[in-house]
Amino acid sequence: MSNYNQLFDLLLHGSDEQLKVNLPFVYPSDILDILNDDQYSEEDIVSILVRLPNDMIGQLLDEEEQEDKYELLQRVQKNRHSAILEEMSSDELVDMIETIDDQSIVDDLLESLSEENKTEVSQLMSYAPESAGGIMASEFINLYDNKKVKQVLEYLQEIKDDVESHYALYVTDRQNTLKGVVSLSDIATSDFEVSIADIMNPNVISVHYSMDQEDVAKLFDKYNLPVIPVVNDHNQIIGIVTFDDIIEVITQEATADIHQMAGIDADERADSTVKETVQSRLPWLVINLFTAILSSSIVAYFSGTIAQVVALAALMPIVTGMGGNVGSQTYTFTIRSLAIGTIDDGNAMFVFNREMKAALINAAVISSLAFVLGAVIGQDLQIGMIVGASMLLSILFAAALGYLIPSILNRMKIDPAIASSVLVTTMTDSFGFLVFLGLATVFMRYLI
Amino acid sequence: MSNYNQLFDLLLHGSDEQLKVNLPFVYPSDILDILNDDQYSEEDIVSILVRLPNDMIGQLLDEEEQEDKYELLQRVQKNRHSAILEEMSSDELVDMIETIDDQSIVDDLLESLSEENKTEVSQLMSYAPESAGGIMASEFINLYDNKKVKQVLEYLQEIKDDVESHYALYVTDRQNTLKGVVSLSDIATSDFEVSIADIMNPNVISVHYSMDQEDVAKLFDKYNLPVIPVVNDHNQIIGIVTFDDIIEVITQEATADIHQMAGIDADERADSTVKETVQSRLPWLVINLFTAILSSSIVAYFSGTIAQVVALAALMPIVTGMGGNVGSQTYTFTIRSLAIGTIDDGNAMFVFNREMKAALINAAVISSLAFVLGAVIGQDLQIGMIVGASMLLSILFAAALGYLIPSILNRMKIDPAIASSVLVTTMTDSFGFLVFLGLATVFMRYLI
Missing domain, CATH: 1.25.60.10 (MgtE N-terminal domain-like)
Known part of the structure; x- marks a missing residue:
């Protein structure tokens, strides 16, 4: 309506x-x-x-x-x-x-x-x-395999109201041990006199109650099932998870990853209070402020060089900014691919190689442009060369870290969405300042 | 197995x-x-x-x-x-x-x-x-409302193989005009002699073939239906979309948003080639390189000030970095909330107010810390004040843009995930440099 x-x-x-x-x-x-x-x-x-x-x-x-x-x-x-x-x-x-x-x-x-x-x-x-047990409902319909289709239909007519939005019936023994599954369409398409034992699928896709909801979601995606039963240690059915729970899980998990990559709490909502919003975001900003001290000290260390060639100060943000961009492209892609399972042990080396080759090409193009830019803004060919060279190294460094850090965190069972960006950004920034100002200092005599 | x-x-x-x-x-x-x-x-x-x-x-x-x-x-x-x-x-x-x-x-x-x-x-x-028509299947089961449940069951037994993974039957007239829907569970739980007309729901949730797949996904989420029929201009059923299509759509759309926020193509994949990866990422890097020139020229404009107080060069990245963090927290949250529909016309003002209040608190805390940091690194109380003040303004500016830019793009029917980050980052960076170095120049006489 x-x-x-x-x-x-x-x-x-x-x-x-x-x-x-x-x-x-x-x-x-x-x-x-x-x-x-x-x-x-x-x-x-x-x-x-x-x-x-x-x-x-x-x-x-x-x-x-x-x-x-x-x-x-x-x-x-x-x-x-x-x-x-x-x-x-x-x-x-x-x-x-x-x-x-x-x-x-x-x-x-x-x-x-x-x-x-x-x-x-x-x-x-x-x-x-956030486990299968935590998202399942306890309402499921089970039956014994000695029943005939017609008896099952009559039983369903009797418990009518409880059948709504059920898509499968579970065949169990008297201890609730899961023996098979019959979909409603199996029931609706089988002759009335056929026995459940003959149409049930004994090869049931089920999950243990402790399975993480993200892994349950992957099974739904793999098998395209509307419902998956949840079992305990003894393979007794204790509940069911349905596709609508999973649609919520997928949306939630994507939101959590998106939020965490940007440094905000997984469960921040449009109707969060001011206090909740501050609690969600301030800790991350404070962490970033302190990591920024690292970059800042590197720049401070080279203040003598900057004092002599002030153009370096104007070019610094270009070098570190580009490292930051490449880093975030790479870690974002890696984190998302790990989350949806498209990067796994089988293709990890392939992806790393591809990332590094692509980074090399991108770095070559961007560094050439940066060389021209540096030479023009710095009004000096040598400055252009320093900008170009440090840009090349920064991009390659950022790409390598952008892939490796989320991969390593993931292997350590730490959610890569939470910590990758601060680690990659801090290291890439520091590296960028270090190599740019370091090169400038070494080649100082050619600059002044 | x-x-x-x-x-x-x-x-x-x-x-x-x-x-x-x-x-x-x-x-x-x-x-x-x-x-x-x-x-x-x-x-x-x-x-x-x-x-x-x-x-x-x-x-x-x-x-x-x-x-x-x-x-x-x-x-x-x-x-x-x-x-x-x-x-x-x-x-x-x-x-x-x-x-x-x-x-x-x-x-x-x-x-x-x-x-x-x-x-x-x-x-x-x-x-x-990416429309309902583009993701629907043409295989659906329709029937006339004068049939009885038992006749429908016999019909389903006959076409058995085509019923698998169907969850609803559609009641139409002879022109295929959609008149109602009967779920398989309605069929399985109704007495054999009941007529379809009596159990069908005439209030069918259907979608036009041109509806965007994201909007179709929102309907699935709202109504928890396993299947939604697709109709043409004359309300004739032409296909169905099922929950498994929608699970794919939701995953895909989240991946697209995540990718685009980081400046990579929506459809980049783990098995993309080097060439595809470069094509996906290089354009974005080139755009960023050119927008970085803007920040760089601002710094170059103030090179006289930097030459006199070199400590400013070391503090610059802290101010602009923090603006960048606040900007990305805010636009990420806003883009995701717009995508899942939790920010809409009804609460837009509430969210903007909340964002600005939270930003004010965050800015107060971070600026105080930055003041101390600036005073220590710059070894000058005045420098601390300049760092603190410009940080305060940068954070408020970043928060406002981080909310407003995606909201405006969204209202202009431009996908906010694509352009927000480059716009917010460029403007926030430039603003940060401008206010920090500008303040420093104005108060120069106190600094040296």
Whole structure:
């Protein structure tokens, strides 16, 4: 329903009958858009929430942004909370609980859950947030392999409401040990009398609950599956991860890498407070200020040379700036390729060779231009030669570090997105100043 | 099958009967891993390909990376090509054709297709590659709303092989006009005698073929759907986009943004050649070299001041470096937030205010530290004050530009990831040099 006013009217003014008939065909996200739209009054919003049934509010909470779920729940009458929480997807419920700072509220929430749900939620909360266990839902459908297709269809008709957005059924033994998988399309396309044992795929792609969410995402990408089951040490199924969780993971992980390469916290958001923004960015600036002292001391060390040939001061930023650019091109490419898995042990040497060859060609072109520039700005052919030569060395140095530093960090299991840029930039800058002013000092007698 | 040697044995040495029984449960991606593994000889690979049936080779081609599809096809006997192409998914076939440079080969390929497939492929090739039309497949299942669930199940059993990895069926009239959608789980959970008209959702989320793939991805994220139909101007369904296409789009778009922010081509790859890498990066370096001349001329203009107080040369890189860091923090955050849609017209002013307040706090802290640093390195309190003051102004200037430039580019429908960094960096650098050396010149008499 793209016409929001029409939807708003239905929600607020539609008869109970109209609401009941139409609601199954309305997308929770569209209702959320209305609830979050400032043009509607809080009074209207609360009236709408009063009219919506618990299962729809559960779906709204499932779909709402993690940080805003609890706020939404608070706008609903308190006596409905317990019933609504039962309607939520277990993983989304855990996400909501994790945003609540006040432990007594968390305890109350947990207390209001059914025994079964409480156990599930406590279990889910024990997994690392960025692991398969941390993103999985506990709701899955399992069955035994002695059933026939028709029996399964009848079973699905019976548990109807729990089947929505399930794409596969898992065949287990009585201990929940995973034995096979049957997709909904297998069920829908097989003759009614066929036995599950005959159509199930015993070769199940599953993940252990401790697997990092990025690796889970790579499996989704590799196998194009809509859902992957999560198992424990005994190969018992304990949950499922679906493609929509993975779309979120991929977006999140890309944002984290982009942020960290620029020196800001992975989880900084458009609605972060001033305080959070300062906390996210200031530490990095302070680190950079102190590393800048290194470059500065190198320049200070050569102040005698600069005093005699002031043109060097004007040319310095060109040499170090270009080293910085090549460094960031190279580490950015390397970090991203490591993250998406296109650089691995198999092609690491190939990529390094290619990087160095490309850097040599780029360095040759840029250094020649820099030579001309240096000779013109410095009004001296020798200055041009010093600019050109130090540019050549800086570019090659920056390219080598830009590849090697993220690769080494990655091998040391340190996220290369976090530390590469400060390391590469500091070293490249220092190297640039050192080689430029060093060469100038050595060849000083030709310059003055 | 995680044990690759076992799979390799099955593929190469298993009896025809073993192969036939097991192949339905093998994932094409696992076979691809073997075909692309250098440890196996080309001879073995070709023997395996000879043994695999056409539909599996079609699936392998569907799953293979775009750039490597045609190479894989060439390893299969030529007389099978035509039959194999019929097994491929139409969108993957188009992707493959688009990588072939030789027009005569493309013509031959198209010529070998069935009439129906040829029309479909030509149609698909006419859409912009990064639009809904460019990523959709033409294979969808449609039905009329007068059918009952049981009839639909029988129909699906009949067309079995074409149902795999379909998650929804589309209800249309005889002109293919989209009237509703029924998910496979609706079919599997509804009583056999229910009519499709009663369970279909008439409120279909669909996209026009011209919609940008990033916007399609946002709809998937919003509605958590596994598949979205693509329609033409007359609301006739012409194809479908599935979640696995979208996982690829999201990864690709993030890579493109990351690359472009660092000044490299969106589509540079780990296996790019030296020539491609140089073409991707050199233009950007040349642009940066020329913008660096601007900073350099500013420094040259103040060479008289530097000649008198050489300590300024050592402090310059600290001031401009910090401006650069703040600028890149701010434009990176802004570009990413614009890309994922978390900054929009509704909160643009809030974010700008927040950015400026945070910048003011960061600037106060960093400038105080810089003041001390300047006073110590320059051995002069006045120099410390000049460093501190110019740092303060540089940081505020960088933060404002870092937010405003991507926002303005975005409003002008120019991809902010491409041009922001060079614009912000050039202006921030120039401003930093100008204010630092300018202040130093004005207060010169106190310095010497």
